Amino acid sequence: MMTPRRKPRRGWSIVLLSHDGLEHCSNRRAAWKEKGSSVAATEAMTAMPWIQWLDLDTELGSDGSVRATLSRTKAEHVNHNGHVNAPVVYGVAEVAGAGAAVVAAGSAGSGAYTVIKSAAIEYRRPARGGISAESRVDTETVAEIQRALEAGGRCDIDVDVELTDADGATAGTCRFVVSFRPSR
DSSP: OOOOOSSOOTTOOEEEEETTEEEEEOSSHHHHHHTTTOEEOOHHHHHSHHHHHHTOEEEEOTTSOEEEEEOSOOGGGBOTTSSBOHHHHHHHHHHHHHHHHHHHHGGGGTTOEEEEEEEEEEEOSOOOSOEEEEEOOOHHHHHHHHHHHHTTOOEEEEEEEEEEETTSOEEEEEEEEEEEEOOO
8 A cells, every 4th residue: 555645746647656666756858767667647637637637646556556645634525414525536546547547558558649538426425635546447448548549549447446534444435447559
């Protein structure tokens, strides 16, 4: 289990997974290129205003898992009951789920169009004090994605996400269907 970083390094917003496990790297293109065959959580994804507004800490595990954590809740993240608002919980889950799919695609996904086709979320309890979402794509599905993309094809995969609040209590689960399509 990964532990969320409470204070991310200034200016470090993209996370790279290399053969050495977990590495944090600047989102400058030069730094990405220096990492060679590393798999990147796309710059476009980390640069999106929605994700910046969420102010997430994102970690990649050596097993291909992605953990997105909202630990610095803002007033606009919280509902009238003092809990993390449902659409914010969904947003954190989407970052982890789509991130796990992108990591699974690896270099075969370079240039592919990746989008959430559908989603189902089950809220089990209100999220208090923040929310973490963790996801991982199984090895059989990783192989399926990479084969399809390397052949110039398309594929849809199911990605499950576990949600926990700041106390580590299960807050819910989410299942996404993530679609990979050849570059347009």
